[in-house]
Amino acid sequence: MPEIRKDPVFGRWVIIASERGLRPNEFRAGQEAGYACPFCAGHEDLTPPEIYSLPGPGKGWRLRVVRNKYPALEAGGSVENRRSGIYNRMDGMGFHEVVIETPDHGTLLEQMPEESVADVVRTFKLRVGEIKKDPRIKYVMIFKNHGRNAGASLLHPHSQIIAMPMAPLRVMQEIEGAADYHRERGTCVFCDIVREELEFKRRVVAENADFLAVTPYASRFSFETWILPKRHVSHFEEMPDAQAGALAAALKTTLGKLAASLPELSYNLIVHTMPVQEPAAEHYHWHIEIMPKLTHVAGFEWGTGFYINTVSPEDAAEILNSGRRFKL
Amino acid sequence: MPEIRKDPVFGRWVIIASERGLRPNEFRAGQEAGYACPFCAGHEDLTPPEIYSLPGPGKGWRLRVVRNKYPALEAGGSVENRRSGIYNRMDGMGFHEVVIETPDHGTLLEQMPEESVADVVRTFKLRVGEIKKDPRIKYVMIFKNHGRNAGASLLHPHSQIIAMPMAPLRVMQEIEGAADYHRERGTCVFCDIVREELEFKRRVVAENADFLAVTPYASRFSFETWILPKRHVSHFEEMPDAQAGALAAALKTTLGKLAASLPELSYNLIVHTMPVQEPAAEHYHWHIEIMPKLTHVAGFEWGTGFYINTVSPEDAAEILNSGRRFKL
Numbered sequence: 175m176p177e178i179r180k181d182p183v184f185g186r187w188v189i190i191a192s193e194r195g196l197r198p199n200e201f202r203a204g205q206e207a208g209y210a211c212p213f214c215a216g217h218e219d220l221t222p223p224e225i226y227s228l229p230g231p232g233k234g235w236r237l238r239v240v241r242n243k244y245p246a247l248e249a250g251g252s253v254e255n256r257r258s259g260i261y262n263r264m265d266g267m268g269f270h271e272v273v274i275e276t277p278d279h280g281t282l283l284e285q286m287p288e289e290s291v292a293d294v295v296r297t298f299k300l301r302v303g304e305i306k307k308d309p310r311i312k313y314v315m316i317f318k319n320h321g322r323n324a325g326a327s328l329l330h331p332h333s334q335i336i337a338m339p340m341a342p343l344r345v346m347q348e349i350e351g352a353a354d355y356h357r358e359r360g361t362c363v364f365c366d367i368v369r370e371e372l373e374f375k376r377r378v379v380a381e382n383a384d385f386l387a388v389t390p391y392a393s394r395f396s397f398e399t400w401i402l403p404k405r406h407v408s409h410f411e412e413m414p415d416a417q418a419g420a421l422a423a424a425l426k427t428t429l430g431k432l433a434a435s436l437p438e439l440s441y442n443l444i445v446h447t448m449p450v451q452e453p454a455a456e457h458y459h460w461h462i463e464i465m466p467k468l469t470h471v472a473g474f475e476w477g478t479g480f481y482i483n484t485v486s487p488e489d490a491a492e493i494l495n496s497g498r499r500f501k502l
Numbered sequence: 503m504p505e506i507r508k509d510p511v512f513g514r515w516v517i518i519a520s521e522r523g524l525r526p527n528e529f530r531a532g533q534e535a536g537y538a539c540p541f542c543a544g545h546e547d548l549t550p551p552e553i554y555s556l557p558g559p560g561k562g563w564r565l566r567v568v569r570n571k572y573p574a575l576e577a578g579g580s581v582e583n584r585r586s587g588i589y590n591r592m593d594g595m596g597f598h599e600v601v602i603e604t605p606d607h608g609t610l611l612e613q614m615p616e617e618s619v620a621d622v623v624r625t626f627k628l629r630v631g632e633i634k635k636d637p638r639i640k641y642v643m644i645f646k647n648h649g650r651n652a653g654a655s656l657l658h659p660h661s662q663i664i665a666m667p668m669a670p671l672r673v674m675q676e677i678e679g680a681a682d683y684h685r686e687r688g689t690c691v692f693c694d695i696v697r698e699e700l701e702f703k704r705r706v707v708a709e710n711a712d713f714l715a716v717t718p719y720a721s722r723f724s725f726e727t728w729i730l731p732k733r734h735v736s737h738f739e740e741m742p743d744a745q746a747g748a749l750a751a752a753l754k755t756t757l758g759k760l761a762a763s764l765p766e767l768s769y770n771l772i773v774h775t776m777p778v779q780e781p782a783a784e785h786y787h788w789h790i791e792i793m794p795k796l797t798h799v800a801g802f803e804w805g806t807g808f809y810i811n812t813v814s815p816e817d818a819a820e821i822l823n824s825g826r827r828f829k830l
Contacts, residue, residue: 195812344807479672484523
């Protein structure tokens, strides 16, 4: 059973999940003879039981959701706070699911047809809707690690859903920051960012009727890119179904441009959204943050909250839009 | 001139320093013919002018402080806040210095004699004392990136000092967290951690009369290790000079154990301390945090504030103290 420990200074919760250390790493294992990717069609028996799937051609599937074999959090256990000396901890209660985005090992998300990416988006919404029925779950984090430098252990295109009994500190700080802005100016900061960026134009990477992708003004990482819905919605799972295609298109364009300019792209993609049990909010607006991890750069900043970015967001957008390759 | 930009949601400041992207990377350049390490004895003309040095044998030096050739912040410029649309920014005013810890390219900090490590510690104190005379400087960050996975661009043993016109958000959050703890319990949380860890023992990695090294209870990273002074002092630069030897010994033991257990160790070492213009505080206690960066692991957590650690701090301390090699 994983354990959730609270840092006594920050109030930051950390998951201590020793069994996850045992998970295979395809970047090593993939080179060994006889290695079989557990996410490929025909290897369904290598994953834990299926939670959800979408039918593919013939008897196959086109998308599967399975439990993570090496979960960061597990369904059993109590969410009771326990003390040990001056410290606090609780059981690592929660859910950890994997969305296998395609049966095809080698097709990256941005290379998939728009309709398949829209399937992934709709599946995220559907799973959050199901998971939040458990009142112990306070936050559902949807994310995708792609590539070795981003901490991915498997190559096969997949994303992850972690449902947890508290909201991470960073999420709460983001929501409080947006609430402060709303109190001061009476507007949603993300709505203001959409307006400002559409006017300024030089940080825009992709745009369609419903979504805007930009390199944010205070980008922490080189080529950091956010995808924001143009219309205000606080919870990701409340996104209208009719927008799934537009989000898929924005994702394909954005990831496609990043992959074209950044050789061997690794990235972390994170859906930022409100805690699932909270009501709709005027001050917070869900969005996606994509953080490319350029090889061996900026290890320091990630641990300190002190960021130095050597590519201005204006330069990053210009490079991405020109299709030019960026040399480290 | 670098620029400091404020994130409108978090209030997080980010340094946009395009020229730093031009700096050499020894991990690539080192393999090229004719590459000369700018930090080695005899190559003094390859660095910007010297700020400080300690004499070595003969006509040589044993430690040098020079300006960073590719600074994240620069001495010129104004600290005035400027608006552009909904955003805020200021000139990247500050100082960025490099402490070349030894003339010898291949001797790691933990392999140097204790007296040489004590020289490094005393130099940090001395430089902070000088730099803080400029009232525009609010925070001085002392850190060391070692190894490729930690973002180091040069192999030669060195550390860095960045002096800036504001305290980073994470620093302020840490100090506020400690102030909350002090308000609630009337004690310093770091003093309590020292007491608790000395009693619990299983997370202790090194100990001497003045310092304690532990794997913290809510470790974010596998093998994360903190070095805490046993007696309360809020500002690093107020550490008694008589303790420089003890800190050097604690550093040597801790880094030595980390290097023995973790093959090809990369790490970030950060001195956590109060803003330099603030008076001594009862609630905050300077300390050093060392974050090993195991190859290609945990890219995700660094960008989200949501940490999953697969080696419990108790296991980490046990491995470090046994001298056993850890296999990823």
